[in-house]
Amino acid sequence: MTLPEGLSRRTLLVKLGIAFNAAIAAVLAVPIVRYLMSPVIHERKGGYDAWVSLGNLEQFPPGQTRFATYRNPVVNPWDGTTGDIACWVRNVDGKSFQVFAINCAHLGCPVRWFPQSSLFLCPCHGGAYYQDGSRASGPPERGLFEYGYKLESGRLFIKAEEMPTPGSACKSKNSDIVREIKPCA
Amino acid sequence: MRLIKTVVDWLGVRLPIDATIQETAGHQVPRDTASWFYVFGSAALVVFMLQIITGIMLAFIYVPSAGQAWNSLQVLNHNVTLGWFIRAMHGWGSDFMVAIVLIHMVQVFLFGAYKFPRELTWVVGILLLIVTLGMAFTGQVLRFDQDAYWGLGIGASIASRVPILGPPTVNLMLGGPIIAGATLSRFFALHVFIIPGLLISFVVVHLLMVLRLGINEWPMPGRVVRKATYIKDYHELTKRDGVPFVPGAVYKDLFFGAFIIIAIAACAIYFGPFGPSGAPDPTIIQTAPRPDYFFLWLYAVLSLLPPSMETPALLIGPVIVLAGLILLPFIFGEGEKSWRRRPIAVLTILLSAVALGTLTKLAQFAPWSPVMDAWSEIPVPSEFLQNRTALERQGALVFKLKQCHNCHSLDDQGGKRGPALDAVAVRLTPDQLIRQVIQGGGNMPAYGKNLSPAETTALVAFLETLHPAGQLPARDASRTLALDPQDGTAPASKP
Numbered sequence: 001m002t003l004p005e006g007l008s009r010r011t012l013l014v015k016l017g018i019a020f021n022a023a024i025a026a027v028l029a030v031p032i033v034r035y036l037m038s039p040v041i042h043e044r045k046g047g048y049d050a051w052v053s054l055g056n057l058e059q060f061p062p063g064q065t066r067f068a069t070y071r072n073p074v075v076n077p078w079d080g081t082t083g084d085i086a087c088w089v090r091n092v093d094g095k096s097f098q099v100f101a102i103n104c105a106h107l108g109c110p111v112r113w114f115p116q117s118s119l120f121l122c123p124c125h126g127g128a129y130y131q132d133g134s135r136a137s138g139p140p141e142r143g144l145f146e147y148g149y150k151l152e153s154g155r156l157f158i159k160a161e162e163m164p165t166p167g168s169a170c171k172s173k174n175s176d177i178v179r180e181i182k183p184c185a
Numbered sequence: 186m187r188l189i190k191t192v193v194d195w196l197g198v199r200l201p202i203d204a205t206i207q208e209t210a211g212h213q214v215p216r217d218t219a220s221w222f223y224v225f226g227s228a229a230l231v232v233f234m235l236q237i238i239t240g241i242m243l244a245f246i247y248v249p250s251a252g253q254a255w256n257s258l259q260v261l262n263h264n265v266t267l268g269w270f271i272r273a274m275h276g277w278g279s280d281f282m283v284a285i286v287l288i289h290m291v292q293v294f295l296f297g298a299y300k301f302p303r304e305l306t307w308v309v310g311i312l313l314l315i316v317t318l319g320m321a322f323t324g325q326v327l328r329f330d331q332d333a334y335w336g337l338g339i340g341a342s343i344a345s346r347v348p349i350l351g352p353p354t355v356n357l358m359l360g361g362p363i364i365a366g367a368t369l370s371r372f373f374a375l376h377v378f379i380i381p382g383l384l385i386s387f388v389v390v391h392l393l394m395v396l397r398l399g400i401n402e403w404p405m406p407g408r409v410v411r412k413a414t415y416i417k418d419y420h421e422l423t424k425r426d427g428v429p430f431v432p433g434a435v436y437k438d439l440f441f442g443a444f445i446i447i448a449i450a451a452c453a454i455y456f457g458p459f460g461p462s463g464a465p466d467p468t469i470i471q472t473a474p475r476p477d478y479f480f481l482w483l484y485a486v487l488s489l490l491p492p493s494m495e496t497p498a499l500l501i502g503p504v505i506v507l508a509g510l511i512l513l514p515f516i517f518g519e520g521e522k523s524w525r526r527r528p529i530a531v532l533t534i535l536l537s538a539v540a541l542g543t544l545t546k547l548a549q550f551a552p553w554s555p556v557m558d559a560w561s562e563i564p565v566p567s568e569f570l571q572n573r574t575a576l577e578r579q580g581a582l583v584f585k586l587k588q589c590h591n592c593h594s595l596d597d598q599g600g601k602r603g604p605a606l607d608a609v610a611v612r613l614t615p616d617q618l619i620r621q622v623i624q625g626g627g628n629m630p631a632y633g634k635n636l637s638p639a640e641t642t643a644l645v646a647f648l649e650t651l652h653p654a655g656q657l658p659a660r661d662a663s664r665t666l667a668l669d670p671q672d673g674t675a676p677a678s679k680p
Contacts, residue, residue, distance in 0.1 A: 039356045126628065166496075
């Protein structure tokens with residue numbers, strides 16, 4: 001056996017070995033990537049499509065805007081208080097409602113309602129919204145995020161699952177999960 | 186003596202690293218790099234080691250669970266012996282580390298140390314800066330309090346604006362649809378395993394490069410870097426005028442490192458640990474979230490940019506800055522090293538420092554944030570109420586009740602989002618005041634629908650009284666003319 005032949009045989013074996021490892025890595029990568037991407041690949045678990053009750057309608061008198069909280073439909077036992085989410089409920093005229101996310105459409109800080117001036121003000125960068133959630137002034141590019149709602153047996157239900165962000169609300173433009181007030185710029 | 190030698194010899198055979206140590210400690214460095222200017226890199230390493238130690242100690246107690254993290258910090262602060270001190274050391278160590286890494290970077294930039302053949306050392310340094318900032322941000326999240334909770338919301342809102350990739354990135358970052366247990370767990374993994382792993386590997390590569398390529402010589406005006414000759418020149422210089430790293434240069438690093446540790450401990454003892462602020466309960470909305478010190482400038486930028494500029498600036502700005510930093514050594518890899526011959530470099534540093542400093546300072550006062558309880562907590566100063574008519578006082582009441590005080594100050598009290606109104610009557614005529622209140626504009630909401638005519642009249646009557654004693658309020662000169670065409674002269678009261 002001549003030397004170059006032996007070398008090429010071993011080189012071939014090394015190359016095969018590397019290819020073998022690469023193949024195994026590629027196969028293993030599938031479950032690993034799926035595991036890592038699980039928050040994105042919405043495998044709709046139970047609860048994702050649930051309607052959440054905000055309580056009896058008597059809590060929300062006509063013409064007023066009230067603070068409400070709910071337990072997020074998708075929670076783990078160790079989520080603690082972070083699973084409790086706040087929102088603003090506006091009873092427009094006793095029949096139609098608006099349910100606003102607590103998060104400012106600028107950077108998600110919690111907006112506060114001032115009934116005296118009928119304004120929502122954001123403590124972070126001073127975004128302001130009118131009572132119907134439309135943008136009044138400041139850095140937000142759009143109005144407050146709105147949840148879809150329904151009235152059933154004297155209670156107010158909303159469809160809430162995801163923290164609204166400027167980008168995510170645009171994504172679900174045609175869904176009733178986070179209803180658009182104004183199209184995103 | 187003989188015994189020691191036997192032990193050393195025995196070890197030398199079985200643990201053959203003495204050559205490596207000798208090579209590392211004894212390598213020749215240019216004499217004038219044994220300078221107090223060259224201590225920041227090693228100081229950053231010292232602080233990093235402190236962070237590892239204090240971080241591991243915190244992990245003995247800390248519970249990375251959304252429901253318990255905040256409580257475990259309270260226990261650390263109050264129930265564990267010296268728990269507060271370890272927390273404070275870790276928190277202050279973080280601030281010091283970011284600061285020292287930045288100073289190190291400025292020094293390297295001004296001394297031209299990124300030039301040939303150290304381009305990649307600079308690039309790894311940029312990576313180190315990024316992971317250091319990553320540690321600072323993820324660490325702030327682990328202090329799972331109100332600021333951390335809403336800070337995550339801010340991060341998610343920024344990330345979501347990236348076209349197409351934004352929303353999935355947010356879900357990936359939060360580990361689910363909302364900020365909750367999964368979010369904290371993955372930030373814990375990032376802060377404790379992933380980013381420190383990266384940091385350690387980058388540090389090793391960075392140090393290897395510094396060791397193999399040699400410490401940058403003291404830049405002399407006129408001594409120009411050329412790729413063809415630099416390495417030969419450098420070796421000649423170290424041979425002619427070099428000292429061994431140990432002990433020639435290292436003692437300054439040692440003293441400075443120790444001094445920094447003392448400074449961190451002093452801050453920790455004097456100022457104590459950071460927070461935690463309120464519990465991470467998103468239904469408590471009486472909060473004004475603020476980022477940690479090193480992200481304050483960003484907070485300022487986000488409020489000062491016009492809304493339409495914000496998304497482009499947020500998405501393109503970092504790319505440009507990063508590309509600039511990484512390309513720098515490849516574009517300016519040769520030429521003068523001395524800052525005396527590089528005025529643009531010096532100006533860049535000065536401008537960046539002034540800009541960052543100003544933005545940080547501004548963000549500490551956050552004049553753009555409304556003072557959310559000014560309308561109910563702060564009184565109208567009495568000099569604005571004395572000798573006023575009932576209507577004018579009624580207007581002061583409207584001013585309070587309609588939250589004007591949250592955005593406007595009187596006598597320096599109240600919000601600074603809008604201009605101070607102490608002398609607004611001198612600037613604006615009654616018509617202009619009405620227009621501003623009803624229609625808003627600039628960054629002010631329109632109050633048209635929320636003020637009755639009576640309230641508007643009272644409010645403007647009050648605003649009309651807001652002028653210094655000797656100065657009369659502004660008037661529209663044409664108004665008297667239009668209302669009273671007989672009297673052709675300008676009104677006598679016009680200032």
